[in-house]
Structure formats: C-alpha cells, structure tokens
Amino acid sequence: MCSRCNYREILERAGLEATAGRLRVLEVVGSHPAPLSAAEIHRTVSRTGSLDRVTVYRILDRLVAKGILEELSLGGRGRLFGMAPSEQHPAHPHFRCARCGAVQCLPPGGVRVDLAGVRRVFAGEIRRVEVRAEGLCVNCLRRP
C-alpha cells in the first residue's frame, strides 16, 4: 500500500462511504507500480476475501468519476486503472511493449507536451492530455 496515502480520508473527502470493498480496491491500485486492468484488480482483491466482479467495476467507475482513479487506454483490450495525478502521484506517461504487452510508468516530467498550436485552432476545452509510448521493453529487446 502506498504509505503516503490515507485511502479512508481520500474517500470521505470525495463524499463516498469508505467501505471495505473500496478500500481494498484503492490499496491494490495504489500499491501497484503500474496501472492494472479491472480483471487484475478483481483477481488481486479476491485473494484477501470475496468481492464481486460487478462490484469492482462499479467501484472503479465511481472512483474515476470522483477523480480518485484515472482510466488509461493503453492498447490491448480494455482499460487500465491507476491513481489519478495528485501531489503524491504526479502525472506521468506510460509505455506499452508491442511484443509482450507489459505496461510501465515512465518518469514524471520526462515528457514535455506543448499544446499551444492546438489550442489556437481547436474550439473545445482540453482538460487532460495522455501520452502513451509504444515500442519494445528491455526484456523483449534482450530476447529477440
């Protein structure tokens, strides 16, 4: 579990009951070094007791809607979930290996995105920018 985060407090500040299920989901996502799929979260949470698959989906939807978790689309099937950017968890890009599918977090601040050119011609409102890199991870580079 991420030692810097008080999950109970995070939930209550968002106006959500700090139920056992939500706490367990948050601990799993917050302590894992890379974003997880709903299925992985469900599998991991199930090791410490039962929690329905549907309930996990509903918890994830709720936490994303409240801005506690962030939903990423990293290619491959389905979405991945990670902690939303905050002081404890700074925003960072993600990398996905095209060969083995493994997903890693890249260092925060390592990417600079300059959107000035887009904002001049795009009339909508941009709230979030996600940077996703793809290529070959170290393991796959070593065994070709």
Place this chain on the structure above:
Amino acid sequence: MCSRCNYREILERAGLEATAGRLRVLEVVGSHPAPLSAAEIHRTVSRTGSLDRVTVYRILDRLVAKGILEELSLGGRGRLFGMAPSEQHPAHPHFRCARCGAVQCLPPGGVRVDLAGVRRVFAGEIRRVEVRAEGLCVNCLRRP
C-alpha cells in the same frame, strides 16, 4: 475516398492481394475524417455489400501489421483505426470528448513532445508516441 491515395497500389506495395474486401475497408477508413471502431467500419462496409465481421477484424489486423493502418486507444471501449502516418496523412494527436465520446483529429504539428528526459532513464526502445487529449467538445460546451 481520399483522393490522394491509391489503395490498390498501397496494398500491392505491402505484398498484400488487393481484394475487394481490403479495398472497401481502406476506402472507408481513408475517407473518414476521424478514426473508426471495427464495428463502425463493419457497419459502413456492409452498406455496399456483405463482408463478414471476422473478415473485417482480420483485414484490420493485417493492415495494422503492415503499417498501412494505425491502431489507436482513445478510451471508451475497444480500439479505433485510422490511416497510419505517411506523407499524405501526417501524424496528429486525437481528442475525445469525455461527455459524448466523439473523437476528433487535432491538427498535425500542433503538439510538440520532448522525450529526451525519458530516453535518458528508460532502457526500452520507444517506437511510437501517441498523444491523446480529453475534455469537452464544442457541441457539449454549448449545451451543458
């Protein structure tokens, strides 16, 4: 259909037979102003004759493997497909409206990504970078 592209030639240069199905899929993707899901492509192609859903998936996989199409993950369910970056179709970021889910292409060149910081500490090989913006589109801004 994109007037600048000769799809038959593109296919043959990639070593693929220029079958009717592949040409129809390419025309649908190439002429649409935004990336499409496999289901949308299948629906559109089906208006001009029959082509099995599985065949559409296989054609898409093949065209992505050959670098003719590009696979994007824009949130929402499933993948989207667009023309791969080329002289005729320059690389560009995409925008997805968080409210209505509509996906638009942003102008090419409007985003500058500086990966130097990442390459210094990341041992894998980065081949492609995808930038995805999220927010509210013009329509959803107008009717809140």
Place this chain on the structure above:
DNA sequence: GCCTGGATGCAACATTGTTGCAAAACGTGA
C-alpha cells in the same frame, strides 16, 4: 424497532475480439 438510501451480489445480457475449420478465390506451373 422501522424506514430509507447506498452498496453489494447474482444472473443475465451486450459488446468486442479470437480461434478452428471448411469453402471459395486466386496465382502458378504443367
């Protein structure tokens, strides 16, 4: 205790993508 609202569990369904196999289409050499 009783009522109410939110959270959970369960079954069923919907969507998206994949696999195996047979039939059809295509290219090639005789």
Place this chain on the structure above:
DNA sequence: TCACGTTTTGCAACAATGTTGCATCCAGGC
C-alpha cells in the same frame, strides 16, 4: 485449360470485457 497449393473469406463457436436489472444487505436516522 486443368490441377495444385496458398491465401482469403464465411460461419460457428468461444472467450474476454463491460453493463443492466433486481433482490438483498447494512448503516444511520427517526
């Protein structure tokens, strides 16, 4: 043209992922 092997397509079945409806449970307020 015909036979042959290869590639592409269609079909059925399956697998993975996500959603919906409804019943149940539980905590808090009366």
